[in-house]
Amino acid sequence: MRIEKTALDAQNRCVYSLYKEKGCIGHAVTCADCFEALEIAPEWQSRGYGSYLLREVLRQNGGFDRTAPSEFTAPLPDAGNTAAQALAAKFGFVPRGGLLVRRRVPDLTAVELTHRFLRSTLAPGGLYLDATCGNGHDTLFLCSVAGENGRVIGLDIQPQAAANTNALLAANGMAAIGRAECCDHRELLRFAPPGSVDCVMFNFGWLPGAAHDVHSTADSTLPALQAGLDALKPGGVLAAVLYSGKVIGNAEKKAAAEFFRSLPLADYTVLICEFANWADTAPLPCFVIKREK
Incomplete structure (x- = not known):
């Protein structure tokens, strides 16, 4: 698997494309520290690829840095989309003010x-x-x-x-x-x-x-x-x-x-x-x- 990042415009909007066996099976669209979308092709869902893509995007943008604070937001998933809700919860996103918010503070060394x-x-x-x-x-x-x-x-x-x-x-x-x-x-x-x-x-x-x-x-x-x-x-x-x-x-x-x-x-x-x-x-x-x- 590999992930390719492509800049979309001058407003820091980017698309991260997940490839498997030469085909694109999913993508995430971000704007600075905001996830606008994250999708996995239907035939590849429920196999952990959404977790892999989300983890890599967070990693590349400092979401796992223990030495610096970080904050990411994402739209609230539809009420019936339990898979999206579970994925968000797995990575620490919580509902707040009409959005999903993931905040981390530096470890207290x-x-x-x-x-x-x-x-x-x-x-x-x-x-x-x-x-x-x-x-x-x-x-x-x-x-x-x-x-x-x-x-x-x-x-x-x-x-x-x-x-x-x-x-x-x-x-x-x-x-x-x-x-x-x-x-x-x-x-x-x-x-x-x-x-x-x-x-x-x-x-x-x-x-x-x-x-x-x-x-x-x-x-x-x-x-x-x-x-x-x-x-x-x-x-x-x-x-x-x-x-x-x-x-x-x-x-x-x-x-x-x-x-x-x-x-x-x-x-x-x-x-x-x-x-x-x-x-x-x-x-x-x-x-x-x-x-x-």
């Missing part, structure tokens, strides 16, 4: 929780530091929060990470807002004087896609966290995702958590967010808000 917290807390503008920029996804996120009047600096000790981050920012039109530098995160005050930063973000561990033998450790992490706190302005937020496991052990995660718990209440509000029904090695999102005097 430690990083997604961190992003949601920061987006709800930070305001556009100001200075933001991604102290462990990796491949640049957190830096890109901070650029979206900072906006055109803000500034974001990503740091990483590995040159490839800084290069990957700068390439990602350029590809997403954010090079005017953010940039990455090759630098040990313990030296972040080189790029921001004390009391000048709205947010410092850490996502510890190793560079995704690289060898696991290069990763952060407690020896470098604790000085970097202190530098991050020094960089914050009153009301600023430090966010850190801590990791443990077979490769990196538990020392860094334990030391950082103890460091956060030792911070004086007069100066900081500290949140350590535990996923209570996950494994002990689950990532640990932490937030420190510098209190205003």
Whole structure:
């Protein structure tokens, strides 16, 4: 089987044609994220081809992406069309406002929780530091929060990470807002004087896609966290995702958590967010808000 996609017009209407043994046995017509029609030839119905076609169209348009929200709509099927109703229900479409609607939100990972917290807390503008920029996804996120009047600096000790981050920012039109530098995160005050930063973000561990033998450790992490706190302005937020496991052990995660718990209440509000029904090695999102005097 194969599916061919054909653009119909400038309004993003497309037809997806399902072929089997050189013949077209069904098609779906979409307009952006709206299904206008989905049909399977009568002689090929009740064999799973409708499910296959719908699944592939959703997949090609981000409907199964665990990292991004999605929403698709479709017309309500006729009351007597039980097969269409069952197909819609199978893929999570529910009746709402005279249409079928399928909504998905990103899985609540430690990083997604961190992003949601920061987006709800930070305001556009100001200075933001991604102290462990990796491949640049957190830096890109901070650029979206900072906006055109803000500034974001990503740091990483590995040159490839800084290069990957700068390439990602350029590809997403954010090079005017953010940039990455090759630098040990313990030296972040080189790029921001004390009391000048709205947010410092850490996502510890190793560079995704690289060898696991290069990763952060407690020896470098604790000085970097202190530098991050020094960089914050009153009301600023430090966010850190801590990791443990077979490769990196538990020392860094334990030391950082103890460091956060030792911070004086007069100066900081500290949140350590535990996923209570996950494994002990689950990532640990932490937030420190510098209190205003």
